Amino acid sequence: MRTLAVVGGGAVGLAVAWRAAESGWTVTVFDPAPASGASFVAGGMLAPLSEGWPGEDRVLEFGAAALAEWPAFGERLRAVSGESMFVAEQTLTVALDGADAADLRTVSQWLAGFGHDLRVLDRAGVRALEPALARTVRAGLLARTEPAVDNRRVLRALRAACAAAGVEVRAENVVALDDLPHDRVVLAAGARSAQLWPGLPVRPVKGEILRLRHRPGVRPPPARVIRARVHGRPVYMVPREDGIVVGATQYEAGFDTTVTVGGVRDLIADAEAILPGIGEYELAEANAGSRPGTPDNLPLLGPLDDRVLAATGHGRNGMLTLALTASLVPALLDGIISPVAELAAPQRFPAESLSSPGGVR
Amino acid sequence: MRTLAVVGGGAVGLAVAWRAAESGWTVTVFDPAPASGASFVAGGMLAPLSEGWPGEDRVLEFGAAALAEWPAFGERLRAVSGESMFVAEQTLTVALDGADAADLRTVSQWLAGFGHDLRVLDRAGVRALEPALARTVRAGLLARTEPAVDNRRVLRALRAACAAAGVEVRAENVVALDDLPHDRVVLAAGARSAQLWPGLPVRPVKGEILRLRHRPGVRPPPARVIRARVHGRPVYMVPREDGIVVGATQYEAGFDTTVTVGGVRDLIADAEAILPGIGEYELAEANAGSRPGTPDNLPLLGPLDDRVLAATGHGRNGMLTLALTASLVPALLDGIISPVAELAAPQRFPAESLSSPGGVR
Numbered sequence: 059m060r061t062l063a064v065v066g067g068g069a070v071g072l073a074v075a076w077r078a079a080e081s082g083w084t085v086t087v088f089d090p091a092p093a094s095g096a097s098f099v100a101g102g103m104l105a106p107l108s109e110g111w112p113g114e115d116r117v118l119e120f121g122a123a124a125l126a127e128w129p130a131f132g133e134r135l136r137a138v139s140g141e142s143m144f145v146a147e148q149t150l151t152v153a154l155d156g157a158d159a160a161d162l163r164t165v166s167q168w169l170a171g172f173g174h175d176l177r178v179l180d181r182a183g184v185r186a187l188e189p190a191l192a193r194t195v196r197a198g199l200l201a202r203t204e205p206a207v208d209n210r211r212v213l214r215a216l217r218a219a220c221a222a223a224g225v226e227v228r229a230e231n232v233v234a235l236d237d238l239p240h241d242r243v244v245l246a247a248g249a250r251s252a253q254l255w256p257g258l259p260v261r262p263v264k265g266e267i268l269r270l271r272h273r274p275g276v277r278p279p280p281a282r283v284i285r286a287r288v289h290g291r292p293v294y295m296v297p298r299e300d301g302i303v304v305g306a307t308q309y310e311a312g313f314d315t316t317v318t319v320g321g322v323r324d325l326i327a328d329a330e331a332i333l334p335g336i337g338e339y340e341l342a343e344a345n346a347g348s349r350p351g352t353p354d355n356l357p358l359l360g361p362l363d364d365r366v367l368a369a370t371g372h373g374r375n376g377m378l379t380l381a382l383t384a385s386l387v388p389a390l391l392d393g394i395i396s397p398v399a400e401l402a403a404p405q406r407f408p409a410e411s412l413s414s415p416g417g418v419r
Numbered sequence: 420m421r422t423l424a425v426v427g428g429g430a431v432g433l434a435v436a437w438r439a440a441e442s443g444w445t446v447t448v449f450d451p452a453p454a455s456g457a458s459f460v461a462g463g464m465l466a467p468l469s470e471g472w473p474g475e476d477r478v479l480e481f482g483a484a485a486l487a488e489w490p491a492f493g494e495r496l497r498a499v500s501g502e503s504m505f506v507a508e509q510t511l512t513v514a515l516d517g518a519d520a521a522d523l524r525t526v527s528q529w530l531a532g533f534g535h536d537l538r539v540l541d542r543a544g545v546r547a548l549e550p551a552l553a554r555t556v557r558a559g560l561l562a563r564t565e566p567a568v569d570n571r572r573v574l575r576a577l578r579a580a581c582a583a584a585g586v587e588v589r590a591e592n593v594v595a596l597d598d599l600p601h602d603r604v605v606l607a608a609g610a611r612s613a614q615l616w617p618g619l620p621v622r623p624v625k626g627e628i629l630r631l632r633h634r635p636g637v638r639p640p641p642a643r644v645i646r647a648r649v650h651g652r653p654v655y656m657v658p659r660e661d662g663i664v665v666g667a668t669q670y671e672a673g674f675d676t677t678v679t680v681g682g683v684r685d686l687i688a689d690a691e692a693i694l695p696g697i698g699e700y701e702l703a704e705a706n707a708g709s710r711p712g713t714p715d716n717l718p719l720l721g722p723l724d725d726r727v728l729a730a731t732g733h734g735r736n737g738m739l740t741l742a743l744t745a746s747l748v749p750a751l752l753d754g755i756i757s758p759v760a761e762l763a764a765p766q767r768f769p770a771e772s773l774s775s776p777g778g779v780r
Contacts, residue, residue, distance in 0.1 A: 268680075270680055273677065273679075317701060317702050318634075318698065318699060318700065318701060319629075319631055319687055319691075319697050319698050319699070319700045319701070319702050320698030320699060321702075322683065322687065322702050323684070323687045323688070323691070326680055326683065326684045326687075327684070330680075330684070336680050337684065338681060339679065340677045340678060341680050341682075341705055344702055344705075
């Protein structure tokens with residue numbers, strides 16, 4: 059039986075481990091603190107269309123493929139774990155001014171060119187869907203096929219699925235991939251991946267989020283994911299069973315997961331501009347994570363050498379793309395690179411970035 | 420040996436228990452969660468002068484007596500616990516507009532009438548003392564004798580002092596004072612005191628605070644306690660070893676210690692108006708407590724019947740007044756009511772408020 063080490067026990071690592079184990083590998087996950095990193099802090103939007111931007115066609119293609127993978131992935135995960143994960147069925151991006159409204163039309167036309175049918179809404183259309191939104195919202199873009207998941211339920215479900223599939227999760231830190239005796243290695247260490255494969259073009263992108271809890275007597279949260287831009291800053295609100303996740307700030311700050319006063323201030327101000335009732339919600343949690351960013355916002359998914367496979371660099375979209383990543387990894391381990399996997403192939407970056415760690419040390 | 424039950428293990432209850440034990444009582448403290456209530460959330464200002472207001476002469480008199488008690492109280496507590504508690508030596512109240520500046524002069528003149536010498540500072544005088552304050556600060560009132568303590572160190576010190584004095588702390592809830600077999604009872608249950616003595620004029624006053632942690636490379640916090648009024652809301656910033664406590668919102672909200680989005684938003688905004696650099700601080704904690712308020716902002720300190728003594732209703736000033744309360748209780752247990760204790764005598768309220776709980780049930 060072939061042995062596989064998965065280095066990193068975030069959502070991506072666990073999903074890869076689960077699916078590899080189901081494909082016949084004997085899998086061990088290594089993470090000093092499994093399920094506690096960026097995926098624990100995530101919002102859980104599955105919104106590659108709403109997040110798309112003209113020119114980023116490859117990001118859209120990879121994200122849309124991941125979204126298409128989610129129903130089957132989610133259903134298998136639910137079946138094996140008993141956990142239901144979806145918290146919203148649609149995504150609504152709103153505009154507060156004329157420039158934002160024009161952007162929504164631009165994005166909608168660009169998406170239509172790829173066959174994605176999003177609906178542009180006027181003021182009345184937005185309010186009919188989500189009456190709790192601010193009266194200053196003047197337009198919207200409705201993505202009827204973009205749901206959201208509760209990231210922490212996904213993590214619970216993945217841990218249960220891993221356990222059921224016989225994956226061993228070891229709370230250990232790996233300092234060198236060469237130390238692992240396994241036949242193959244998947245590097246899924248998120249923002250820390252470049253520490254194990256120096257030169258790998260993945261860096262920490264700090265993001266802060268708030269978790270707001272609904273209180274009795276206060277207006278309930280929107281049913282849909284709400285996205286907007288306020289004072290030039292993107293903000294999103296993702297429903298939860300008991301409230302909303304508000305995200306996310308974005309800083310190039312190195313490995314820093316400190317929640318700052320200014321970050322919390324901005325998130326509250328931006329969220330209140332869109333959803334005026336949230337002042338009465340409980341501020342249940344403020345947290346920060348290090349998202350694994352890449353230069354082109356696509357993951358690094360594919361072989362780094364004969365033994366090591368990268369499954370990292372999922373950026374702000376790990377919850378979305380893990381479904382596709384987990385489906386692709388068993389084939390990649392067998393040397394099969396499908397066209398969609400090609401989009402995320404590490405070899406799109408210069409070879410010197412991807413030299414083996416032995417060569418760099 | 421006489422036995423004493425202290426109902427309530429907040430700062431006041433622990434301080435009373437310690438001093439009573441030192442006076443020869445066999446003391447048991449009852450609290451389901453000792454040292455976790457309003458005193459855990461407090462800012463720790465010892466500022467009866469800066470907080471004074473013309474007309475509240477009795478509050479000033481009691482508070483000033485408590486402040487005078489603190490040096491000896493604090494030194495005894497330090498000696499027995501090894502804990503040093505002071506985090507600031509002075510208090511500076513600042514004005515952002517002409518009306519606030521006029522108020523500072525009014526308070527200063529009123530205080531001078533009682534022999535308290537506070538210094539009114541102009542813009543330059545304030546900036547010379549505390550250069551990190553906003554340039555919009557136009558006047559200040561410096562209380563050179565008003566320090567601040569770290570409330571959590573005070574709680575630790577009191578627990579150590581109680582242990583050293585042989586006080587037994589039981590994590591038990593008391594539902595009826597009649598159930599206690601002790602010779603005497605001190606009711607120090609804070610905002611919950613009226614549940615044990617129905618009609619007692621003490622109610623919960625919700626207050627939220629933030630704890631901000633200084634980060635490397637960011638301007639350090641002021642050396643003094645800073646108080647101000649922003650948009651009509653009082654705000655204070657109390658130094659800590661590693662940052663600042665920002666307080667406090669104030670609501671009549673019943674027993675509710677939920678931290679709200681709006682409360683955090685206001686505290687950040689008001690603090691930033693005074694201290695612009697704090698956006699870069701870490702938001703380390705947001706918390707809420709139920710202060711035990713009374714109708715006239717003086718505690719309830721004295722006999723309720725032959726057996727039960729009240730030591731409650733310390734409102735927002737528990738950290739200040741506990742020093743005096745703890746000093747007075749041993750004498751009060753012996754039936755001696757000094758003039759300063761008279762100020763806080765429960766009998767200043769109508770007799771029907773203070774009827775024994777047996778009569779009310």
